[in-house]
Amino acid sequence: MEESRQKLIGENGLRIDGRKPDELRPIRMEVGLLANADGSAYIEQGKSKIIVAVYGPREVHPKHLGLSDRAIVRCRYHMAPFSTQERKSPAPSRREIELSKIIREAFEPVIFSEYYPRSMIDIFIEVLQSDGGTRCAGITAASLALADAGIPLRDLVASCAVGKVEGCLIVDLNDEEDKEGEADMPVAYIPALDTVSLLQMDGQLTEEEFVEALKMAKEACMRIYQMQKQALKQKYVEAKEAVEEQE
Amino acid sequence: MSITPQTEPLTKIKSKQMIEFLKLGKRLDGRSLTEYRDVKIEAGVIGKAEGSAQVSLGNTRVLVGIKVETGPPYSDTPNMGVLTVNAELLPLAHEIFEPGPPDENSIELARVVDRSLRESKALDLESLIIIPGKLAYVVFVDIYILNHDGNLFDASEYAAISGLMNAKLPVVEVEGEEGKPTGDFKELPVRDCPVSITIAKIDEALLVDPTLEEETMATAKITITTTKDGKICAIQKSGGGTFTFEEIMEAQKIARSKAAEVRSLIPGWRG
Structure with missing residues (x-):
């Protein structure tokens, strides 16, 4: 069994899907695809597919949850029952409850919530297909949805995981690399503040590996950040082209 | 769904004093920034449990009980025993805790x-499997918060690992596909001693083992667990603030x- 298992890093130094250690999966982002939401975004990162909607700022319901000096942020990270190999129960799992909390905390520092007292901003992240890195891709897409909703942000949040497989540090793990690998460290980064708003780790890393992994995470997040800005602009380029065509 | 919590702020005079103290590298309870409160660990406090430990970290008090049963292993790890951790923020531990399902x-x-x-x-x-794919030891770690004065992550982690080191494994005899306890016990195979350290950020200051008052003032916390060899094995940043790479x-x-x-x-860890 052990012998027949496919090696995660080939002899040529490439990963099972042919990527170099510091190479991201193909990423496609789309902004403003849902008609009802105030802001929305969709991301495909490798085989992971996630859709995010943002509602708000809107009235708090029930009212007593509101804060008199700022808006509250509500966040739900949820996986569709059909997003995984085995059907996932639609009821929120303990993992989803924890992730909803830390994703909310990753966004609190960038939202100018003090502009909207007694109101709330809702972030709904739905994982439609899961192939590793869904909390990070979810954060990347949720940033776009918040921006699309016109909510004032200090910056976009870009997110990517770094991990270790077979002794080699790699970025943007897919599901197999996450499950079989020796470590997984999701990071969310705010370029304008040069700070980290989400950091988790499981597995085992030495001090040197940890330092290197953080560096790789920052670089990967910066590449995702450029793509995010491009995706936001693209929506308006398309709108402009549509208008010009009509004229 | 996770919602921005409503937190009771500290009084202005207290928060001002805390910030002024921190600028001088001091804390309200007289500790230095990298000093833990008194750590007291007592193992084997619950006789009916296979293992147990009570930890106090200043006024924070946590009790952990370990129960060991037999049951089917997870289908994706048929050759391994099962470890389950649960935590209860008991209403008796603080006025902010309410009874109900885990939040x-x-x-x-x-x-x-x-x-x-x-x-x-x-x-x-791996040594806790009895019949591969059929029967395994199931180790329940139940965390009971008795008094909340901050840094529940660390107090609970110390109680959990101390409880595991204190725990005894009931020996079972295999009859067909069932395990029958023989009444004998052996030691639970514990081979590392992970220790978590929580660091809170208040203003620009980093301080270890925050009290509840300090947690109220902190913008963010980071909990880093290391193994006996000094490898990092778990990290959790929590709270709605950020950390720089230098921090x-x-x-x-x-x-x-x-x-x-x-x-x-x-107790019970022999390097």
């Missing part, structure tokens, strides 16, 4: 402790050195 805070607490135990491979799960590096260094100190206090 996001108790789930996060349980999952952070679970990660420390699991990722350090402290418990040798993360600093926190990681503090965690490494403080963990060695705390590890020497874990």
Whole structure:
């Protein structure tokens, strides 16, 4: 069994899907695809597919949850029952409850919530297909949805995981690399503040590996950040082209 | 769904004083920034449990009970025993805790402790299989918060690992596909001693083992668990603030050195 298992890093130094250690999966982002939401975004990162909607700022319901000096942020990270190999129960799992909390905390520092007292901003992240890195891709897409909703942000949040497989540090793990690998460290980064708003780790890393992994995470997040800005602009380029065509 | 919590702020005079103290590298209770409160660990406090430990960290008090049963292993790990961690933020521990099903805070607490135990491979799960694919030992770690004065992550983690080191495994006799306890006990196979260190950020200051008052003032916390060899095996940043890369590096260094100190206090750990 052990012998027949496919090696995660080939002899040529490439990963099972042919990527170099510091190479991201193909990423496609789309902004403003849902008609009802105030802001929305969709991301495909490798085989992971996630859709995010943002509602708000809107009235708090029930009212007593509101804060008199700022808006509250509500966040739900949820996986569709059909997003995984085995059907996932639609009821929120303990993992989803924890992730909803830390994703909310990753966004609190960038939202100018003090502009909207007694109101709330809702972030709904739905994982439609899961192939590793869904909390990070979810954060990347949720940033776009918040921006699309016109909510004032200090910056976009870009997110990517770094991990270790077979002794080699790699970025943007897919599901197999996450499950079989020796470590997984999701990071969310705010370029304008040069700070980290989400950091988790499981597995085992030495001090040197940890330092290197953080560096790789920052670089990967910066590449995702450029793509995010491009995706936001693209929506308006398309709108402009549509208008010009009509004229 | 996770919602921005309503937190009762500290009085202005107290928060001002705390900030002024921190600027001088001091804290309201007289500790230095890298000093833990008194760590007291008592193992074997619940006779009916296979293992148990009570930890006090200043006024924070946590009780952990370990129960061991037999049951089917997980289908994706048919050759391993099962480890389950659960945490209860008891209403008797603080006025802010309410009875009811576990909320996001108790789930996060349980999952952070679970990660420390699991990722350090402290418990040798491979030796806890009885019949591969059919029958395994199931180790329940139940965290009971008795008094909340901050830093529940660390107090719970110390109680959990101390409880595991204190635990006895009921020997079972295999009859067909069932396990029957023989009445004998052996030691639970614990081969590492993960120690988590929590560092809070208030203003620009980083301080270890925050009290509840300090947690109220902190913008963010980071919990870093290291193994006996000094490898990092779990990290959790929590709270709605951020850390710079320099602060993360600093926190990681503090965690490494403080963990060695705390590890020497874990009863039953013989390096």
